[in-house]
Amino acid sequence: MMAVTPCKELKAGMDPGKYVRYTPEQVEALERLYHECPKPSSIRRQQLIRECPILSNIEPKQIKVWFQNRRCREKQRKEASRLQAVNRKLTAMNKLLMEENDRLQKQVSQLVYENGYFRQQTQNTTLATTDTSCESVVTSTQHHLTPQHPPRDASPAGLLSIAEETLTEFLSKATGTAVEWVQMPGMKPGPDSIGIVAISHGCTGVAARACGLVGLEPTRVAEILKDRPSWFRDCRSVDVINVLPTSNGGTIELLYMQLYAPTTLAPARDFWLLRYTSVLEDGSLVVCERSLSSTQGGPSMQPVHPFVRAEMLPSGYLIRPCEGGGSMIHIVDHMDLEPWSVPEVLRPLYESSTVLAQKMTMAALRQLRQISQEVSPSTVTSWGRRPAALRALSQRLSRGFNEAHNGFTDEGWSMMGTDGMDDVTILVNSSSPAKMMGVNVGFANGFPAMSNAVLCAKASMLLQNVPPAVLLRFLREHRSEWADNNIDVYSAAAVKAGPCGLVGSRVGGFGGQVILPLAHTIEHEEVLEVIKLENVVHSQEEAIMPRDIFLLQLCSGMDENAVGTCAELVFAPIDASFADDAPLLPSGFRIIPLDSGVDSSSPNRTLDLASALEVGPAGNRVSGDYSGNSGGMRSVMTIAFQFAFENHLQENVAAMARQYVRSIISSVQRVALALSPSRLGSHGSLRPPPGTPEALTLARWICRSYRCHLGVELLKPGRDGSESVLKELWHHSDAIMCCSLKALPVFIFANQAGLDMLETTLVALQDITLDKIFDDHGRKALYTEFPQIMQQGFTCLQGGICVSSMGRPISYERAVAWKVLNEEDNAHCIAFMFVNWSFV
DSSP: OOOOOSSOEEOTTSOTTOEEOOOHHHHHHHHHHHHHOSSOOHHHHHHHHHHOGGGTTSOHHHHHHHHHHHHHHHHHHHHHHHHHHHHHHHHHHHHHHHHHHHHHHHHHHHHHHHHHHHHHHHHHHHHHTTOOOHHHHHHHHHTTOOOSSOOOOSSHHHHHHHHHHHHHHHHHHHTSSSSOEEEOTTOOOSTTSSOEEEEESSOSSEEEEEEEEESSOHHHHHHHHHOGGGTOTTEEEEEEEEEEEOTTSOEEEEEEEEEOOSSTTSOOEEEEEEEEEEEOTTSOEEEEEEEOOTTTOSOOOOOOTTOEEOEEOSEEEEEEEOTTSOEEEEEEEEEEOOGGGSOGGGHHHHSOHHHHIIIIIHHHHHHHHHHHHOOOTTOOOTTSOOHHHHHHHHHHHHHHHHHHHHOOGGGTEEEOOOSSOOSSEEEEEOSOGGGGTSOOOSEETTEEOOOSEEEEEEEEEEEESOOHHHHHHHHHHOGGGTOOHHHHHHHHHHTTOOOOOOOOOOOEEETTEEEEEEEEOGGGSEEEEEEEEEEEOOTTOTTSOOEEEEEEEEEEOOOTTSTTOOEEEEEEEOOSSOOTTOOOOOEEEEEEESOOSOOOSOSOOOTTHHHHHHSOTTSOOOOOOOSOOOTTOEEEEEEEEEEEEOGGGHHHHHHHHHHHHHHHHHHHHHHHHHHOSOOBOTTSOBOOOOOOHHHHHHHHHHHHHHHHHHSSOSSOSOOOSHHHHHHHHHTOSSEEEEEESSSSOBEEEEOHHHHHHHTOOHHHHTTOBGGGGBOHHHHHHHHHHHHHHHHHSEEEEEEEEEEOTTSOEEEEEEEEEEEEEOTTSOEEEEEEEEESOEEO
16 A cells, blocks of 8 residues: 655656655655765665665656655754744743742842831830830840750751751742842843853852753752762862761761862862752752851861861752753852951952852853753764763863862872972872873883873962953963973873874964864853974974974863953873873963953953064054053962973972973063053053054055945044054954955954954964855855955955854854055955854
8 A cells, every 4th residue: 555655745747736655665765865864966866766676666856855855844843843942941031030030029028128127126226225224225135145056966867957957048048038149240141041140249158049941850960960070170079978868758968078279379178068958849859058067066077187178058959840851950059268268369269259150150050051962972073072071081181280289198299399489389299100190101202201200380470450361362372472392292202192193174273283172161161172283393302303292272261251250271292092081191270360340351452462572662652542441450370280200300300390380480471461451651541552553554555445445434534643543443343354365365454353253363363364264155155256356346245154263153244345455556455344243
């Protein structure tokens, strides 16, 4: 019997009222091919007819129509699924917002009540000042004497009492009015946002709260969040000391948790905690925690050297199942980090709820969203790695850097003596080879592949008036400004880092280095990449051919507008195998802002930075305001570099490490000074980044050629002088950039919007070729328009998609390209203006 497919196929060239009927066997054969190749060529379709006799009575055109309809149905199915997911997310977000609105209304009512109460108390106090009777005084005193907690012990009943009290206090913070919450700066709720994030105002310690929707079931969410070291990079360990089941089906756990110190200038923290997991009557899953102390009763734990015992106030996770799958989660983090124990300059790190929100609360939401987006366990990246494996590599880099600069004695670290100066601290670890992360014994490339010890040179420095994100981007893009080839060769030899089997597109290139992306987390707040250092030569190996060196690198905190975010650049040489368990000795930088305010300065304050680094105080300077005022921002940078070595070379390696870190500190100070907008002029005003006569001339040519070819002004009329033209061109809202007239055009200029769009700086701009920012379709469209640009002088391009130097897709509404003429009316370069661009 013949069967009709769910979507009847119209036979080519037949009466529209007649349809092709396929047997179930024919449909099965076509579906099988569709899953192998959704868009087969005509040759492949003819081959299918020859290979499947069951399809021999169907014409190739009919099969072509079937595949077209099948792709259409698949596209409609995916779009319907996407819209359903968006609808579920909007519904859940609406519910969150309604709950938040109810909570705020309750808070307003409570504040109105308290205001009336205190007003009445003030009036009563005024009247009571005339009453001097002893009865009045005694009554007033007894009114305030209330016991804080009933005495409790370490028995199961006592622990359950503490747990239930913790649950009540946590829920009052998560959905009630126990804490006054204010929206975190820069966070706006919406379908694409990470969630609703708030920070505390006027409470003890620091606190943050977040609400969001994730596509995971509640039990899976709880499992991930309990594994705090896997997503909270500052968490060194969480040890479960004891587990007690409760009569209501819940679980009480006694935990000991250690946190890394973020910098060498402060001690690490630890916590003695009770964690209570239970299910509420409405089916919601709750995981809440609090510190155990003499105030609450219960078991105690002695202090552990060198940690400072901090306190976690009632915190946790409220996880509600959502209709149609997924979970709605409320996160509360509330801590007292004992800021008295750190130098005064660092106390903002321990007194800022914004920092806690960025490092811990939002990190939990990001981890959940990241895992929920990795739907299939078989999903692999373009490098053949599963997302979980790449996350593990990122975690190893971060953990190795934290372990190195903290230097805990229980991991085998000990301090070496100084050389008379205490600016650089040297730690040595001579424990087992396993602690050295698998570095092999032997010789590689003429250098000993050292395995029996590791040395760490670390230091911290205070930076003024330079945004951490700006400095980090420069360190990432211009490694040659601070790194030493000899050290790179030495470090690579320690892990036998030879030719690496990585192949990929070059999405960014800066000097002698190529950036090959591996993975990035949502919102691009963290990027894992491979850095290829090309043609590296050791100064003592001149007779040996240059070699390429590969580094695995983790980069985070590049968004200057993210409040309270630290910037990190951590890297390690990788060997030829690049296995998931490859030996890693991480080194790098961490820059932590000490001021919580949002910096309004430009994220690319590197106009003509090369000149700023080379020209002395007597060099030419052109006035004009090219950047915002960053105010008095401060940050602390931590530097830690690890070196593998053999024990008998310890003194030599230590001397080399000290000298290398000191040279890096000097380079960073020089770069920070060039990047800083606060180099004062003679009248104490901010001096802008330097301009050049060539830039002034090019700006004039760009505007004059635009007016000549298109008959309209590029800039607002009434601007006199080259400096004013350059200033207005620099601040133009659309992305304007110029490329050279060469066989392979490279960019030679971009205004601020252009640099933001390309995600680069003027120093690195000339390493980007025009073809790298367009896909194949865009390149073909552009190349067909080039003759018109050279003959007519300009052309208009339709909107489309291009990519930044970081590989991020960018959409633009339209673009204009025009020929820039010099004073002799000869073609100097091609200018582009991208209108209404945005990251996709």
